[in-house]
Amino acid sequence: MRTFTHLALVAAVLMPLPALAQETASTVGVLDTAKVPSVMARAVDDFIRPGYRQFTEEAETMEESMVRLCGAPSRDHLLNAQATFGNLVAAWSRIEIVRVGPVLDNNRFERILFFPDRKGTGLKQVQAALAKPDPSVTSVETLKGKSVAMQGLGALEFVLFGTGSESLEMEGNAYRCQYGTAIAANLKRLGGELVAAWDMPEGVAAAWKTPGPHNPIYRDEAEAAKELLGILVHAAETIRDQRIEQFYKGVPKKAQPRQAIYWRSGNTFRSINANIEGLRDLLDTSGMVELLAEGNRSVVSSTDFVARSLSRVSADIKPDVAAIFEDPTQIAKLDFLLLNSRDLILRLNNDLGGGIGLAAGFSFSDGD
Structure with a gap:
């Protein structure tokens, strides 16, 4: 039955x-080749560029939510940060389908989202960082040099929802919160780099819009x-x-x-x-x-x-x-x-x- x-x-x-x-x-x-440049231009101007801008804006809001949580730990501020994380995930998930171009440079994609973590290596690194305070993960300048698994959405999810996350609503756990803030700031940095790369007049956007024999990407x-x-x-x-x-x-x-x-x-x-x-x-x-x-x-x-x-x-x-x-x-x-x-x-x-x-x-x- x-x-x-x-x-x-x-x-x-x-x-x-x-x-x-x-x-x-x-x-x-x-293929109607005459229509291709306009199609590519709309893909860039109406989807890719707005998508990265939205992600960057949500990352900035995420950073602000973390700063607020760190400054005044409370249940409400933690719930707000967790809700903001959901919005950030949604913004990234719309634009992450574009797995070409600048997002592949310097491992940006993996820095934003390291998944799947088949052997749990990234999780272990994040757990280790939380178990033994390391000042280098609380600053964007030093965090960005760490393992890609320690600086993106997966790491931030564990900070906000993983074992021990309830401590974020109480005083005396500044380190975990500062780590989460650094991750959010790093995501904002990466988003800003992607926005800048697609906004460059003679950069990748121009290559998308003008395929031809002299184009370095599309002949x-x-x-x-x-x-x-x-x-x-x-x-x-x-x-x-x-x-x-x-x-x-x-x-x-x-x-x-x-x-x-x-x-x-x-x-x-x-x-x-x-x-x-x-x-x-x-x-x-x-x-x-x-x-x-x-x-x-x-x-x-x-x-x-x-x-x-x-x-x-x-x-x-x-x-x-x-x-x-x-x-x-x-x-x-x-x-x-x-x-x-x-x-x-x-x-x-x-x-x-x-x-x-x-x-x-x-x-x-x-x-x-």
Whole structure:
């Protein structure tokens, strides 16, 4: 009876998508190269630059919340800092799908988010820093030279939500709070660097907007379009492989809730939802639909339908990851994410990729 109930719940959750159950596109389109520069420009000006600015602003607010908590430890100030952390996670999760360009320089991405930490190395480093006070982690100038795992969102989450975090609301624990403040300030610094890099008149933004033979990054429009599509495909792959399958691969008894990103703070699905919304926003604001022939443009709307369904379900899952596996209804929603995130990958990779001139079946993961 329990198995039947679970299957019924899965079926109920899956109901919105059968209309989209179809073979992926087999017709390879022709890229409209004349439209590529404007699409790339919108991706930069309407998604990437605003995304990094939003993240930087949230990091600044996070730093202010930590300063307030350190100056006057209290339950209210701790709760405010924890809520601010959730906003910071959401802001980063929208823009983290852009895993190209300046964010890869100097290990900026890993400095902001070191995940997955498969061997728990980063966690051990943070725990060690908290167990034995080290003044070098309480200053941005010295913290930025530490292990990447000690200076980003994962470290800040443990400071605010990990073992011993309740002490932050009481007097006499300045060190832990100062460490958290330094992390927040470091995230603001990294965000500021990314904003500056994308704002440079002759920098990466210009390269995105003007593909051509003299461009140091994109020698032609096809390379530029491939980069943008690759961001979307890799984002969908990451959502499935590193965000969902990291802790759940379809067998509830084998689930590992503590392997989920942001499980301590209850931001796992808020982050996944922001990843999906970031993907949808980039696809929409860039106007990638313009790169498709009129007859193929329904590919974008059907892809967005799948992404929107994933967003709706991810926003409706309990924040406590462990509690999910005590509720068949919640498990059904997780199964929905697992199944349809695969569909999203195929639609982006095969249908959209084929529609703009890449053969169906092209895999960005292969490095082709």
